[in-house]
Amino acid sequence: MASKVFNLRIDREICQGTGYCVRISPELFELEDSLHAKVLNDAPPAEFEEKILEAATLCPTRAITY
Amino acid sequence: METIRDLIPPPHIQGIKHFVDYALVDEILRSKNFRQGSHQESQPFFGDSLLTIDHDVHFERRRLQAPLFRKEALEYYEHKELLPLIDKALEECKENRDETGIVRTDLCALVRTMLARISAVTTGIDDVDTPERTDAFRTYIEQLGTGATVEWSTEDHSEVISRILKIREGFVQEFYGPSVERRKKLIEQFRNGDLSEDELPRDLLTLMYLHWNEEWDEELPLREATLYLVASSQTTTHAVPHMMIHLHEWFEEHPEDFEKRFDRDFLKQAGHEAIRLHLPSPALLRIALEDVTLSNGTTIKKDERVACLFTPANRDKTVFGDNARSFNPYRETPNVKPWGFAFGGGEHTCIGRTLVTGLSARTDNDEGTDGTLVNIAAALYKAGIEIDPLDLPTYTELSHHDAYGRFPILLTNL
Structure with a gap:
C-alpha cells in the first residue's frame, strides 16, 4: 500500500503564533x-x-x- | 429598526484601558505577557475551565479536548446530528400554526432547540431526546449562560449568581449527574477490560473522567461542561437572528440577490459578516504578567487589567474597509479572518469555532463542513422564514450584550 503523501502548509495570515504545533512536533x-x-x-x-x-x-x- | 449598534462598555470594563484598534487587540491577544482577565464574577460557572486558564495548563487541557474537534468528529456532528435535528425542530414547529394556517415561532428559541442536542452530544449529556427533555435542557443552558456571563447582566449580579446556582442544582440532578454516573461506570468497565476504548462515548465528560488530573477539583467537569454547553449554542443563537435581519435588509436593497438565499457560499459569507458585526463576546479582559510596552508605545503595568473591545476592533476601517460598520456579504478580507475576533484570538481562540463556521478557516478553502450558521440559515430559507411584520424583533434588556431577546418569525413554507 502506498504511504500517505503530505503537503504540509501553514496559512501565515491566520497563524496566531501560539506555538502549539511546535510543542507537538518540533521536527x-x-x-x-x-x-x-x-x-x-x-x-x-x-x-x-x-x-x-x-x-x-x-x-x-x-x-x-x- | 436599528440593526447595528455601538458597544457601550458595561460597568465591569469601565475605568480601565480600552483597546479598539484591530492591530493592538491582535497584539495583546497573541502576547505571552498577558493572562485571561475576564469572567471574574462568573468563576462559580466557568472558573478554571478552558476559557479562564492560560499558557501550559491551557495547552494541556486543549490537547486533551482536541479529539472532539477532529475533522471526522465535526463531519459526524454536522451530518449525523445537526442536520436531522434542524429538520426535527422545524417539523415540531408545525404545531405552532395560527388560525390562518401560518407557522409562527421565536427564532432565538428555535435555534437553541436545534443546537441543544449537538451541545449535549459534544459535552456528554444523555437523554436529550424528547421535545419535553430538549425544552428543559435548552432552558437550563439558557440559564447557565446568564450565570456564566453575569458580568454583562443588567440585573443585580449577586442575585443572578445565587439564582442560577440554585437552577444549576436542578440541572445537575436532572441531566448532568446521571450522565456523569453512566460515564464513570463505563470507564470502570473499560479499566476492567470489559469494554474497549472505542466503545466509550466520545465527549468532553468521558475524556475528563478517563484522563482525570489529580489537580482538578471535583466540580471542574461541571464548570467545563457549562462552558461547552453555553459556548456551543451561544454563538449561533446570538448570530442567526442578526444574520437573518441583515439578509432581510440586504435582499430589500439588492433584490437580485434574493435567489442566493440557498447559495451556501453566499450564506457562509453572510454568516461571517453577522458575527463580525455582532460578537457574542464583545469584549475580553487581559491582565499583564509583567510591564508591557505595546508596538504603539502604550505602556501597561504588571497586574494591570485592560479591555480588548472586539466590537469596534471588528469595525476597524483600516482592516475591513471604509464601510466596515455595515453588512456586506461580498466583503473581502484578504489579510484577516472574515469574522475578526468573533472567536477571540491567540491561544484562547474558541476551540469550537469550526462547529459554527465549518472546517475552513477561510471562505476559499472548503474542507467538508459548513457549520451551524450556514446549515440553519439554509433550512430557515427552505422553510420560508419571514420576519413577522406585526411583531418586530426586540433586543434583550437583561444584558449589555448586542443580542435579541425576542425574534418572532413566520415559516411560510411549512
Whole structure:
C-alpha cells in the first residue's frame, strides 16, 4: 500500500503564533521571531501522520493544512 | 429598526484601558505577557475551565479536548446530528400554526432547540431526546449562560449568581449527574477490560473522567461542561437572528440577490459578516504578567487589567474597509479572518469555532463542513422564514450584550 503523501502548509495570515504545533512536533514546525509558525519539512514521512493530525486539530485558528 | 449598534462598555470594563484598534487587540491577544482577565464574577460557572486558564495548563487541557474537534468528529456532528435535528425542530414547529394556517415561532428559541442536542452530544449529556427533555435542557443552558456571563447582566449580579446556582442544582440532578454516573461506570468497565476504548462515548465528560488530573477539583467537569454547553449554542443563537435581519435588509436593497438565499457560499459569507458585526463576546479582559510596552508605545503595568473591545476592533476601517460598520456579504478580507475576533484570538481562540463556521478557516478553502450558521440559515430559507411584520424583533434588556431577546418569525413554507 502506498504511504500517505503530505503537503504540509501553514496559512501565515491566520497563524496566531501560539506555538502549539511546535510543542507537538518540533521536527516539523518552528516558531519564527515574528511569532508565525513555519513548516520545516512540507513532505514529511507517513510516520508523522498522528502528529500532523494533532497539530492541525490543536491549532487554535486551524492554520495548518496537510 | 436599528440593526447595528455601538458597544457601550458595561460597568465591569469601565475605568480601565480600552483597546479598539484591530492591530493592538491582535497584539495583546497573541502576547505571552498577558493572562485571561475576564469572567471574574462568573468563576462559580466557568472558573478554571478552558476559557479562564492560560499558557501550559491551557495547552494541556486543549490537547486533551482536541479529539472532539477532529475533522471526522465535526463531519459526524454536522451530518449525523445537526442536520436531522434542524429538520426535527422545524417539523415540531408545525404545531405552532395560527388560525390562518401560518407557522409562527421565536427564532432565538428555535435555534437553541436545534443546537441543544449537538451541545449535549459534544459535552456528554444523555437523554436529550424528547421535545419535553430538549425544552428543559435548552432552558437550563439558557440559564447557565446568564450565570456564566453575569458580568454583562443588567440585573443585580449577586442575585443572578445565587439564582442560577440554585437552577444549576436542578440541572445537575436532572441531566448532568446521571450522565456523569453512566460515564464513570463505563470507564470502570473499560479499566476492567470489559469494554474497549472505542466503545466509550466520545465527549468532553468521558475524556475528563478517563484522563482525570489529580489537580482538578471535583466540580471542574461541571464548570467545563457549562462552558461547552453555553459556548456551543451561544454563538449561533446570538448570530442567526442578526444574520437573518441583515439578509432581510440586504435582499430589500439588492433584490437580485434574493435567489442566493440557498447559495451556501453566499450564506457562509453572510454568516461571517453577522458575527463580525455582532460578537457574542464583545469584549475580553487581559491582565499583564509583567510591564508591557505595546508596538504603539502604550505602556501597561504588571497586574494591570485592560479591555480588548472586539466590537469596534471588528469595525476597524483600516482592516475591513471604509464601510466596515455595515453588512456586506461580498466583503473581502484578504489579510484577516472574515469574522475578526468573533472567536477571540491567540491561544484562547474558541476551540469550537469550526462547529459554527465549518472546517475552513477561510471562505476559499472548503474542507467538508459548513457549520451551524450556514446549515440553519439554509433550512430557515427552505422553510420560508419571514420576519413577522406585526411583531418586530426586540433586543434583550437583561444584558449589555448586542443580542435579541425576542425574534418572532413566520415559516411560510411549512
